[in-house]
Amino acid sequence: MVKKSKKSKSKRVPLKKKYKIIKKVKEHHKKKAKEAKKLGIQNKSKVEKDPGIPNDWPFKEQELKALEARRARALEEIEQKKAARKERAQKRKLGLLEDDGIAQLTDGASEREQNLGERVDGVDSLGIAKIRDNLDRTFYKELVKVIEASDVILEVLDARDPQGTRCIDMEKMVLKSGPNKRLVLLLNKIDLVPREAVEKWLKYLREELPAVAFKCSTQEQRSNLGWKSASKAAKPSNLLETSDSLGADTLIKLLKNYSRSHEIKKSITVGVIGLPNVGKSSLINSLKRCHVVNVGATPGLTRSMQEVHLDKNVKLLDCPGVVMLKSGDSEATIALRNCKRIEKLDDPIGPVNEIIRLCPAKTLITLYKLPSFDSVDDFLQKLATVRGKLKKGGIVDVEATAKIVLHDWNEGKIPYYTLPPTRKQDEHLQEATIVSELGKEFNVDEVYEAESSFIGSLMSVEDSRHIEVPPSCPLIFDEKKLEDDLQPKVLVKESEQPKEMNEDSGDQPMGCDEEDAGKTMAKTVNSRQNEQLYAAEGILNTKLQRAEKKKRKKAKSSGTDDMDADYDFKLDYAGRGSTMEDADESGGDEDNQIHSDVPMSGIEIDG
Numbered sequence: 001m002v003k004k005s006k007k008s009k010s011k012r013v014p015l016k017k018k019y020k021i022i023k024k025v026k027e028h029h030k031k032k033a034k035e036a037k038k039l040g041i042q043n044k045s046k047v048e049k050d051p052g053i054p055n056d057w058p059f060k061e062q063e064l065k066a067l068e069a070r071r072a073r074a075l076e077e078i079e080q081k082k083a084a085r086k087e088r089a090q091k092r093k094l095g096l097l098e099d100d101g102i103a104q105l106t107d108g109a110s111e112r113e114q115n116l117g118e119r120v121d122g123v124d125s126l127g128i129a130k131i132r133d134n135l136d137r138t139f140y141k142e143l144v145k146v147i148e149a150s151d152v153i154l155e156v157l158d159a160r161d162p163q164g165t166r167c168i169d170m171e172k173m174v175l176k177s178g179p180n181k182r183l184v185l186l187l188n189k190i191d192l193v194p195r196e197a198v199e200k201w202l203k204y205l206r207e208e209l210p211a212v213a214f215k216c217s218t219q220e221q222r223s224n225l226g227w228k229s230a231s232k233a234a235k236p237s238n239l240l241e242t243s244d245s246l247g248a249d250t251l252i253k254l255l256k257n258y259s260r261s262h263e264i265k266k267s268i269t270v271g272v273i274g275l276p277n278v279g280k281s282s283l284i285n286s287l288k289r290c291h292v293v294n295v296g297a298t299p300g301l302t303r304s305m306q307e308v309h310l311d312k313n314v315k316l317l318d319c320p321g322v323v324m325l326k327s328g329d330s331e332a333t334i335a336l337r338n339c340k341r342i343e344k345l346d347d348p349i350g351p352v353n354e355i356i357r358l359c360p361a362k363t364l365i366t367l368y369k370l371p372s373f374d375s376v377d378d379f380l381q382k383l384a385t386v387r388g389k390l391k392k393g394g395i396v397d398v399e400a401t402a403k404i405v406l407h408d409w410n411e412g413k414i415p416y417y418t419l420p421p422t423r424k425q426d427e428h429l430q431e432a433t434i435v436s437e438l439g440k441e442f443n444v445d446e447v448y449e450a451e452s453s454f455i456g457s458l459m460s461v462e463d464s465r466h467i468e469v470p471p472s473c474p475l476i477f478d479e480k481k482l483e484d485d486l487q488p489k490v491l492v493k494e495s496e497q498p499k500e501m502n503e504d505s506g507d508q509p510m511g512c513d514e515e516d517a518g519k520t521m522a523k524t525v526n527s528r529q530n531e532q533l534y535a536a537e538g539i540l541n542t543k544l545q546r547a548e549k550k551k552r553k554k555a556k557s558s559g560t561d562d563m564d565a566d567y568d569f570k571l572d573y574a575g576r577g578s579t580m581e582d583a584d585e586s587g588g589d590e591d592n593q594i595h596s597d598v599p600m601s602g603i604e605i606d607g
C-alpha cells in the first residue's frame with residue numbers, strides 16, 4: 001500500500017520566508033537591470049512626455065481655445081447619447097418601443113419622411129404611433145402576400161374562443177382572391193379546453209368549411225419535436241401534460257389528399273394565417289418537427305412571411321398575425337383575446353375586471369390562494385401582497401399584478417372555454433354544397449375519422465375545472481387603420497386614374513399646379529407598394545372603400561351626387577389649373593374609375 005505523505009499540502013509559508021523571497025526577487029531584477037544598462041540594452045520603451053505647445057508659438061491661444069471647444073463638443077455628444085439612451089429605455093419600459101426590429105423601422109420611417117421633405121425631430125409619441133401603424137400595415141401586406149402565394153390557407157383559431165379569434169374579412173379576402181384558393185379552419189390549443197367544447201366547435205365550423213383539431217408541440221428543443229399519432233393518443237390525464245403535438249399526422253394527410261385530388265399529384269403551398277398568438281409558428285414547427293420559426297407567448301413575434309418546405313410537395317408559409325382588427329366588443333374584452341401585447345395596454349385593470357366578471361370568485365380564490373375578495377381593486381391588492389408585487393415605499397403595484405393575471409388568462413393558467421352559438425335555421429345552407437365539394441377534395445371523412453380517436457381522449461367537462469364563458473364576436477379589419485394616412489385622400493383617387501387619362505388631357509396629375517405635382521411625386525414608397533398589392537384582383541382596398549364611403553356620405557348630406565363630383569378636386573385642386581368644364585368631365589371619369597377598380601367593393605365592413 002502506498003503510504004500517505006505526512007507533509008502538509010498547504011502552500012502557506014511563514015511571512016519571514018515570504019519577505020525573504022520578495023527581497024531576493026527584487027535583488028535579482030536590480031542585478032539584471034544593471035547588467036542590461038552596462039550592455040546598453042533598453043527593455044522598456046520610454047513613453048515620451050508630451051511637451052505641450054511651446055510658449056513662444058504665435059497661435060498658442062487660438063489652438064488652446066479650439067482644443068477646449070472640441071473637448072466640450074465631445075462631452076456634449078456623450079451627454080446627448082446618454083439622454084437618448086435613457087429616453088429609449090424609459091419608452092421601452094412603458095411599452096412604447098418594442099425591440100430592435102421597431103428601432104430599425106424607426107430609422108426607416110424617419111428616413112422616408114426626410115425623403116419626403118418632412119422634418120422629423122427624433123421620435124416623439126406621434127412618431128411612435130406612426131411607426132406602430134406602419135408595422136401593422138407591414139403585417140397586413142405580408143398577409144396579402146401569403147394569401148396570394150398559397151393554394152391552401154389554414155386559418156388558425158384558438159380552441160378556447162374560436163369565434164373571437166376568427167377574422168371574417170380575412171376569410172372573405174381568401175375566398176375572393178381566386179377560385180383555386182382553399183380555406184381550412186384549424187382549431188389549435190385543444191389541450192386547453194374540454195372534449196365537449198372541441199367536438200361542438202368542430203361540428204359548428206364544419207358546417208361552413210373543412211375544420212381540423214390540433215395541438216402544437218410545446219417542446220423547447222431544436223429538433224425531434226414529439227408527435228402523438230391519432231392512433232396512439234394519450235390517456236385523458238396525460239394529454240394535458242404532454243408537450244407532444246396532436247393531430248399533425250391527420251393534418252398532413254388532409255394536405256396530401258388535396259395535393260393528390262387533382263389528376264396529377266401537384267405540389268401545394270400552404271399559408272398559415274390567423275390572429276397573433278394563436279399558434280401559427282408553433283403549428284409549422286410541429287409539422288416540421290423542429291424549431292424552424294420563432295415561437296413565443298408575445299403577440300406579434302412573427303414579422304414577415306417565412307417559407308418552410310415540409311417535403312417536396314408541401315411548402316408552408318408562416319405569416320405575421322393580423323393586428324389591424326376591430327370588433328363590436330369593448331376594449332377590455334378584446335384584450336382577453338390574446339392578440340394584444342399586455343405590456344402595451346393602457347389600462348390592464350379593465351380586462352382583469354372582465355375576467356372577474358366572467359369567472360366565479362371561487363375559481364380565482366383557489367387559483368391564486370387568496371382568502372377572499374369583493375372587487376377588482378381588492379382582488380389586485382390582495383394578489384399583489386401575496387405575490388410581493390410592491391413598488392418603492394411598499395406601495396402595491398396594482399398594474400403589474402393585473403398584467404400577471406392577464407398573462408395567466410392568455411397562457412391558459414385560468415382555464416376557460418366557449419361553446420358555439422346556436423345557428424338560425426336555414427343559415428349556411430349555401431355553404432353546405434361548398435363544404436361537400438371541398439370535403440371530396442380533401443377527403444375529409446377519412447381525416448375526421450382518424451381525428452376522432454385523439455379528440456375522444458381529451459378531458460371531459462366533468463373532469464376538468466374549466467370555466468365556460470360566452471363566445472366573443474368575430475373580428476373584422478379596421479379599415480381606418482389600414483388606410484395609408486401619409487397620403488392625402490384626393491391623391492388616393494388620383495392614383496387610381498388610368499395613365500392615358502392624364503396623358504390625353506395633357507394635365508399634370510392633380511392639376512397644373514407645380515406644388516400639387518410635387519405632392520404627387522412625393523407619394524410614399526408605402527403607397528406605391530399598396531397599389532401594387534391592391535392591384536391584384538380580389539384584394540380588399542380599404543383606401544378606395546373609404547373614399548367611396550365618404551363620397552356616399554357626402555352625397556347623402558348634400559342630396560345630389562353632382563355636388564360631390566363638383567367638389568372632387570376640381571374646384572379645390574385641379575380647378576386651379578383647368579376650366580370648370582374640364583373639371584366636370586374628368587370628375588365623371590374618375591367616379592367610374594373608382595367603382596370599376598375596387599377589387600372587393602362588394603364587401604361591406606361595418607363602421
Ligand SMILES: Nc1nc2c(ncn2[C@@H]2O[C@H](COP(=O)(O)OP(=O)(O)OP(=O)(O)O)[C@@H](O)[C@H]2O)c(=O)[nH]1
Pocket residue numbers: 188189190191192214215216217218274275276277278279280281282283294295296297298299300301302303319320321412
Ligand atoms: N397549450 C398550448 N399552447 C400553444 C399551442 N400552440 C401554441 N401555443 C403557445 O402559444 C404561444 C404563441 O405561439 P406562436 O406559435 O408564437 O403564435 P403565432 O400565432 O405564431 O404568434 P405571432 O408570431 O405573434 O403571430 C406560444 O407560447 C406557444 O407555446 C397549443 O397547441 N397548446
